[in-house]
Amino acid sequence: MLDITSADSIIDFAKLLKNQTLREVCGKEIEKHGYKGKGNFGQILEKFYFGYEPNSDAEPDFKEAGIELKSSPLKTLRNGELRSKERLVLNIINYLEVHKEDFETSSFWKKNAHLLLVFYLHDKDLDLLDYLIKLVDGWQYPNEDLKIIKHDWETINQKIKDGKAHELSEGDTFYLGACTKGSTALKSYRDQPFNVEKAKQRAYSLKQGYVNHIIANIAQEETAVYGKIIDQPEILDLVQSIEDVVISKFQPFYGKSAEHIEQELGLELNQKAKSYFANLTNTILGIELNQKIAEFEKADIRVKTIRLKENNLPKEDVSFPTFKYKEFVRTDWEDSDFKNILESKFFFVFYQFEGEDLILRKVKFWNMPHSDILEAKDVWEKTIKTVSNGGIVKEITDKGIRKTNFPKKTENRVSHVRPHAKNAADTYELPVADKLTGLTEFTKHCFWLNASYVKDEIYLKNSSPNLT
Structure with a gap:
C-alpha cells in the first residue's frame, strides 16, 4: 500500500517498477495516455503508476514526503555497462525571483533535495510504453557533492544578479548546470531583473557525468577506477571552490620541466606515450595512474594539455571529435555536439618549450564566453x-x-x-x-x-x- 507521506513507502513502491515496462505495470488503460512531447514518459509514469496529474508546481511531486520524481533514459555501452543518455533536467530557473533567494531556502533546494529516480533503457525501435525500467532508487546528495552543488547554484545566481542571465553557460559550473529549456524561438526567451536584454529560458540540471555517478551508485558498480581530489569535504569549507584546490596542487610545480616533475613525484613514465601528460596530471592531483578523476568525470570537465612554442603560440590547434555528416545536418544548433562542447568547462594544462624541455607554466579552468x-x-x-x-x-x-x-x-x-x-x-x-x-x-x-x-x-x- 502506497503511503504518500512516507519517503520509504514511495521509494519501495517505485522499486516494484524495476525490470518491467509501463505497459506491464499499468495495464490496458495506459494505451490511451494521449501524452505527446519529449517528457511524456515521465508524465505517463506520474499519472498511471503514481496516480497524480503531472504539474509544474514549485513543490516536490510528493510534497508531504519531500520527494521529487524524475525519470531519465539510459544507453548501453558496448561492454554492457549502463550510462546516462543525457543530463537530468530539474526545475526552471525563475530569473525574476531566484536572485532574492539563499540556497538553503531556495525553490531549487525545496524541490530537489531528495529525488526519486527512475532510469529506463531508451530504444528508438520501441514504443515508450515498452521501454524497460532498469534502475530505481532515492537520491540525496553526499556532503562532498552538496558543497560543490551549492557553489554552482551561487555561481548561477551571481550571474543573474550581475545582469548576465543571457550569458549563462553550462561551463560556468561543475555538477549543477543551467541548461537551455525550450525552443530557440523568441517565445522561449524570458525577462531578467538587471538587464533589459532577454535571456533564454534555462533550467537547473545535473550534468551527464554526475548522472552517471548516480547510476553507478544505484547499480552498485565497482568505483575503484575513480580517484578523488578531495577526500575530506571539510577542505571545501576552507577555500572558495574546488578550482582553488586543484590549482593549489599544481602551483608548486610551475616553472619546472615535465621531466623534473616526473622525478620529483617518483615516476618512471614513457615520455612518448599518449598518456604521458595525463599521468603527470593525475599524480600531481594525488590520483593513481590507472584511475579517472572523480570530480572531473562528474563535472564533464574536458582536460586539454597544451604545448606552447617560445612565442606563446600553441604548437597545434585544439581538435574536437569528428562529426558524422549525415547526423550533423539533421541536428539544430541547440542540440549540436559542437555547442555542447563549447559550453563545457575545460581544464587546460600549459607546458612551454625551452629548447628541448617542456616547462609547466600554469593550469586554468576555463569556459568560452557567450560572445565567442x-x-x-x-x-x-x-x-x-x-x-x-x-x-x-x-x-x-x-x-x-x-x-x-x-x-x-x-x-x-x-x-x-x-x-x-x-x-x-x-x-x-x-x-x-x-x-x-x-x-x-x-x-x-x-x-x-x-x-x-x-x-x-x-x-x-x-x-x-x-x-x-
Whole structure:
C-alpha cells in the first residue's frame, strides 16, 4: 500500500517498477495516455503508476514526503555497462525571483533535495510504453557533492544578479548546470531583473557525468577506477571552490620541466606515450595512474594539455571529435555536439618549450564566453550549409589535392574545420553527393579551436574561471 507521506513507502513502491515496462505495470488503460512531447514518459509514469496529474508546481511531486520524481533514459555501452543518455533536467530557473533567494531556502533546494529516480533503457525501435525500467532508487546528495552543488547554484545566481542571465553557460559550473529549456524561438526567451536584454529560458540540471555517478551508485558498480581530489569535504569549507584546490596542487610545480616533475613525484613514465601528460596530471592531483578523476568525470570537465612554442603560440590547434555528416545536418544548433562542447568547462594544462624541455607554466579552468560561442556558431552554420548543399569540394589542384569550402582559420577568430582522419580514405557517408566530385563519402573532418585563439583568449588572459 502506497503511503504518500512516507519517503520509504514511495521509494519501495517505485522499486516494484524495476525490470518491467509501463505497459506491464499499468495495464490496458495506459494505451490511451494521449501524452505527446519529449517528457511524456515521465508524465505517463506520474499519472498511471503514481496516480497524480503531472504539474509544474514549485513543490516536490510528493510534497508531504519531500520527494521529487524524475525519470531519465539510459544507453548501453558496448561492454554492457549502463550510462546516462543525457543530463537530468530539474526545475526552471525563475530569473525574476531566484536572485532574492539563499540556497538553503531556495525553490531549487525545496524541490530537489531528495529525488526519486527512475532510469529506463531508451530504444528508438520501441514504443515508450515498452521501454524497460532498469534502475530505481532515492537520491540525496553526499556532503562532498552538496558543497560543490551549492557553489554552482551561487555561481548561477551571481550571474543573474550581475545582469548576465543571457550569458549563462553550462561551463560556468561543475555538477549543477543551467541548461537551455525550450525552443530557440523568441517565445522561449524570458525577462531578467538587471538587464533589459532577454535571456533564454534555462533550467537547473545535473550534468551527464554526475548522472552517471548516480547510476553507478544505484547499480552498485565497482568505483575503484575513480580517484578523488578531495577526500575530506571539510577542505571545501576552507577555500572558495574546488578550482582553488586543484590549482593549489599544481602551483608548486610551475616553472619546472615535465621531466623534473616526473622525478620529483617518483615516476618512471614513457615520455612518448599518449598518456604521458595525463599521468603527470593525475599524480600531481594525488590520483593513481590507472584511475579517472572523480570530480572531473562528474563535472564533464574536458582536460586539454597544451604545448606552447617560445612565442606563446600553441604548437597545434585544439581538435574536437569528428562529426558524422549525415547526423550533423539533421541536428539544430541547440542540440549540436559542437555547442555542447563549447559550453563545457575545460581544464587546460600549459607546458612551454625551452629548447628541448617542456616547462609547466600554469593550469586554468576555463569556459568560452557567450560572445565567442556566437562567433563559433558562424563556423557551424557555414559547415552545415556546405555539407547540405553538396558543395564541399571547391577545386582539385594539379597534384590532386581537394580544396574545400569548409571555414578556414583566416575566416574566423575562434574556430575552423579541417580533416581529422588516418588518411584520405578514412571517411563518413555524405547526406548528398558532392557536386564537383560526385563523392558520396568524404574524409572525416572536425571542428578545431584556432591556436591563436587559445593563446590570446585562454593562455594570456588572467581570469579564471571565465565568467564574463
